Amino acid sequence: MSARVEHTDVGAYALGLLEADDKRAFEAHLDTCRACTAELAELSGMAVVLTGVGRVEPDEREQQGEGEVVNLLRRRKAADRRTRRGTLIIGVAAAVTLVAGGIAVGSGLNAPSSQVAVGETHHGTGPAEQFYEEGTPAGGVGATGVKGGVVYESKGWGTHAALKLEGVTGPLECELIAVSKTGERKAMTGWAVPPAGYGVNGQPPLYMHGGSPWNPEDIDRFEVVTTTGRTLLTVDI
Incomplete structure (x- = not known):
């Protein structure tokens, strides 16, 4: 993959739209590209919010417009498969637009100045890192070699939290x-850890942020867990 194509794969990878070969190639690229790694961390929060969201029922005009978009994407793919990645990015933007027509996705998490443009390469401090560094982190107890903390704040819709993981x-x-005080558990955000990892062997730490519908006073702790059930970090509040 060329450098230009690699960077445009971030949105498609975050939503799981890449085919198996391209997914493996992009994961290898993440090991050497901090810009893509940082952007993937920011986009992964949106991917988790979109997961499981029901389809917003469009009116007849919207259905016609959606059909035209699908037909256009299919024609482009058939005409030139090399443009597939760009088409997937268009699909990501279209998906966000359709969902935003029915609900507000993460509108309270980021100020307009921190919104991420899909396909654009970013450098410097992201919104999750900025919020974490400006707050007072609650430290956690981690598995061997793992350390990190969480900064959180109360919002009208619940709790906004930023994580640092090393x-x-x-x-x-x-x-x-x-994890609520009654023992109930809800995922706030999710991400993939590349083979090179975060906060090891010269790699930068991971910063992520997400939201919970519970207020801070209803939350007992935050946990970082793997999809296989291993607990990497526990932060009591």
């Missing part, structure tokens, strides 16, 4: 979980 290697799939 000392973890991949490949892994992880989630930030909020």
Whole structure:
């Protein structure tokens, strides 16, 4: 893959739209590209929010418009398979637009200045890192070599939290979980850990943020867990 194509794969990878060969190639690219890794961390929160969201029923005009978009994407794919990645990015943007027509996705998490443009390469401090560094982190107890903390704040819709995670290697799939005082568990956000990991061997730490519908006073702790059930970090609040 060329550098230009690699960077445009971030949105498609975050939503699981890449085919198996391209997914493996992009994961290899993540090991050497901090810009894509940082952007993937920000986009993964949106991917988790979109997961399981029911389809917003469109009116007849919207159905016609959606059909035209699908037909256009199919014609482009048939005409030139090399444009597939760009088509997938268009599909990501279209999916967000359709969902936004019925609900507000993460509108309280980011100010307009921190919104991420799909396909654009970003450098510097992201919104999750900025919120974490400006807050007072609650430290956690981690598995061997793992360390990190959580900064959280109360919102009208629940709790916004930012995580810093270090000392973890991949490949892994992880989630930030909020555990209520009654023992109920809800995923706040999720991400993939590349083989090079985060906060090890010269790699930067991971910063992620997500949301919970519970208020801070209803939350007992935050946990970072793998999809295989291993607990990497526990942060009591």
